Amino acid sequence: xxxxxxxxxxxxxxxxxxxxxxxxxxxxxxxxxxxxxxxxxxxxxxxxxxxxxxxxxxxxxxxxxxxxxxxxxxxxxxxxxxxxxxxxxxxxxxxxxxxxxxxxxxxxxxxxxxxxxxxxxxxxxxxxxxxxxxxxxxxxxxxxxxxxxxxxxxxxxxxxxxxxxxxxxxxxxxxxxxxxxxxxxxxxxxxxxxxxxxxxxxxxxxxxxxxxxxxxxxxxxxxxxxxxxxxxxxxxxxxxxxxxxxxxxxxxxxxxxxxxxxxxxxxxxxxxxxxxxxxxxxxxxxxxxxxxxxxxxxxxxxxxxxxxxxxxxxxxxxxxxxxxxxxxxxxxxxxxxxxxxxxxxxxxxxxxxxxxxxxxxxxxxxxxxxxxxxxxxxxxxxxxxxxxxxxxxxxxxxxxxxxxxxxxxxxxxxxxxxxxxxxxxxxxxxxxxxxxxxxxxxxxxx
Numbered sequence: 001x002x003x004x005x006x007x008x009x010x011x012x013x014x015x016x017x018x019x020x021x022x023x024x025x026x027x028x029x030x031x032x033x034x035x036x037x038x039x040x041x042x043x044x045x046x047x048x049x050x051x052x053x054x055x056x057x058x059x060x061x062x063x064x065x066x067x068x069x070x071x072x073x074x075x076x077x078x079x080x081x082x083x084x085x086x087x088x089x090x091x092x093x094x095x096x097x098x099x100x101x102x103x104x105x106x107x108x109x110x111x112x113x114x115x116x117x118x119x120x121x122x123x124x125x126x127x128x129x130x131x132x133x134x135x136x137x138x139x140x141x142x143x144x145x146x147x148x149x150x151x152x153x154x155x156x157x158x159x160x161x162x163x164x165x166x167x168x169x170x171x172x173x174x175x176x177x178x179x180x181x182x183x184x185x186x187x188x189x190x191x192x193x194x195x196x197x198x199x200x201x202x203x204x205x206x207x208x209x210x211x212x213x214x215x216x217x218x219x220x221x222x223x224x225x226x227x228x229x230x231x232x233x234x235x236x237x238x239x240x241x242x243x244x245x246x247x248x249x250x251x252x253x254x255x256x257x258x259x260x261x262x263x264x265x266x267x268x269x270x271x272x273x274x275x276x277x278x279x280x281x282x283x284x285x286x287x288x289x290x291x292x293x294x295x296x297x298x299x300x301x302x303x304x305x306x307x308x309x310x311x312x313x314x315x316x317x318x319x320x321x322x323x324x325x326x327x328x329x330x331x332x333x334x335x336x337x338x339x340x341x342x343x344x345x346x347x348x349x350x351x352x353x354x355x356x357x358x359x360x361x362x363x364x365x366x367x368x369x370x371x372x373x374x375x376x377x378x379x380x381x382x383x384x385x386x387x388x389x390x391x392x393x394x395x396x397x398x399x400x401x402x403x404x405x406x407x408x409x410x411x412x413x414x415x416x417x418x419x420x421x422x423x424x425x426x427x428x429x430x431x432x433x434x435x436x437x438x439x440x441x442x443x444x445x446x
Contacts, residue, residue: 003362006372008060012038014103014380015063018387021102022065022095023052029091032068032082039063071414089406096398103384104327110377111323114370115314122157122211125308126178127301130250133208134194138187140176140209142248148177156310157211161204166333169199169340199340211308214249214298218268225295230279232296233270240267249298256281260292327381334385392417392424 015038026033032051037043039057046055057063067084068075075083084092126144129136146154149163150171167174174189189207191197196206217237221227238252239245242265246252256264260283268275281292314322364375388396397420405411 006362006364010372010376010379011060013376014106014383015039015060017102017106017380018099018383019063019065021098021100025095025098026065026067026084029087029095030082031084031087031091031095032079033065034068035064035066037064037066085411089402092402093399093406096395096402097388099395100384100387103380103387104331107327107330107377107380107384108320108323110373110380111326112319114374114377115322116316116319118311118313121155121310121312123308123310124154124157124160125211126209127213127304127308128210128248128250130208130210131248131254133206134174134189134191134196135176135187135208137193138176138189139185140178140187140189141180142213144178144180146176146178150175151177162329162333164204164207165199166336168196168203170333170336172197199337208250213301213304215301216246216249216252217299218296219299220297222295225293226279226282227294227296230266230277230294232268232277232279235270235299236275237269238266239269239274241265256294257291260284260290262292327377330378330381331385334382338385338389391427392420393428394424397424 019036019038023033023036034051035053035055037055037057038060039055040059040062041057043055043057046053048054068079068082069084070080071085080086084095087095124146126135126140126142126146129140129142146160148154149160150167150173152163152166154160154163164174168191172191174191176187176189178185178187194206196203215237217235218227218232219234221232221234241252241255244255246255259281261280263278263280266277266279268277279294281294283290284293285291364371387394388399390396390400392398392401401412401417401420
């Protein structure tokens with residue numbers, strides 16, 4: 001229920017602002033707005049306010065503003081000047097841009113709210129390096145502080161993740177600049193050797209670094225999982241696995257994953273005593289392969305977590321500057337990511353649909369108001385940029401039509417609009433089906 005409510009809230013707010021952008025500018029230009037709908041399909045309920053019918057419809061995946069237009073229905077002579085098709089091209093351009101612009105302005109407002117006041121950030125220290133991963137092979141060590149990615153400075157883990165994504169998708173190379181015990185090092189990461197030339201949903205995890213550091217001890221034990229069946233308890237400290245000494249939780253995870261359905265002999269410390277236990281990891285599908293899972297998490301290293309947390313106070317001017325910069329940077333990165341998707345350097349697996357958005361909305365809401373607002377800002381930027389693409393049926397496609405009309409001095413032929421609408425709708429449906437396919441793939445893959 002939390003996931004559904006969070007999804008409806010996020011989509012509802014973003015769609016309302018998008019359509020209000022079109023509505024306000026259309027009214028300012030003197031265009032009569034006949035209908036304002038949140039959602040598509042049959043209205044759930046509606047009301048009349050002035051000359052506009054306001055509606056909430058039953059498919060909550062968008063919305064629309066319907067304006068008076070002679071191409072859609074006859075218009076009386078007394079209202080012809082208020083019809084959209086009779087407005088000058090520059091006004092049509094403003095109306096088309098207004099929706100995406102409203103989403104970008106909303107993103108600035110949301111980022112401003114998130115950044116204003118006291119913030120707790122994770123500094124870009126490496127807490128854990130998973131064995132046999134690209135960063136481990138490059139020589140990255142736990143405790144390293146990453147201060148630049150491909151010469152791009154990073155101040156916290158949020159900026160680091162964005163820089164890593166851009167490095168894989170857009171640069172095709174990855175060089176980490178780290179500080180270790182007062183020494184600065186440049187560590188090239190061999191992306192090709194670990195099949196990381198394309199960005200997809202697994203890429204950042206496959207790099208093998210995490211800000212958190214964990215004790216080699218069991219934390220959460222999932223009821224009914226292999227760990228619970230073996231008698232493991234929270235706080236048990238792992239000593240040996242099949243008589244092998246493990247050095248980190250990441251090494252233990254790798255060992256478990258390599259033993260699906262195979263018994264592992266354990267020695268654990270509990271309350272001053274040493275216990276011998278046996279555990280058989282369950283078989284689970286993970287990215288097309290069978291891996292071992294035991295249903296247990298580690299104990300967080302609280303001292304390390306406090307070390308990498310940084311509390312800062314951001315005033316209104318700085319928060320606004322950061323919000324604008326983040327919105328601009330995200331917009332540019334989104335455009336570059338879309339271009340990279342067409343060029344093949346970003347996998348189509350990275351495309352997400354409504355189910356993934358709903359999942360993340362629910363998780364963000366579960367973490368609190370600030371994470372939810374930040375997630376809404378991210379989606380608002382994506383929605384604004386996506387709608388500016390030069391595809392018929394999107395605002396960017398309409399923008400192209402109006403610019404062409406301005407240059408020609410007269411509207412394009414109706415046949416051009418018809419063909420464009422069909423091609424645009426076909427492309428949009430293809431993208432939506434691919435996104436849904438990816439969503440279902442993630443759900444079934446766990």
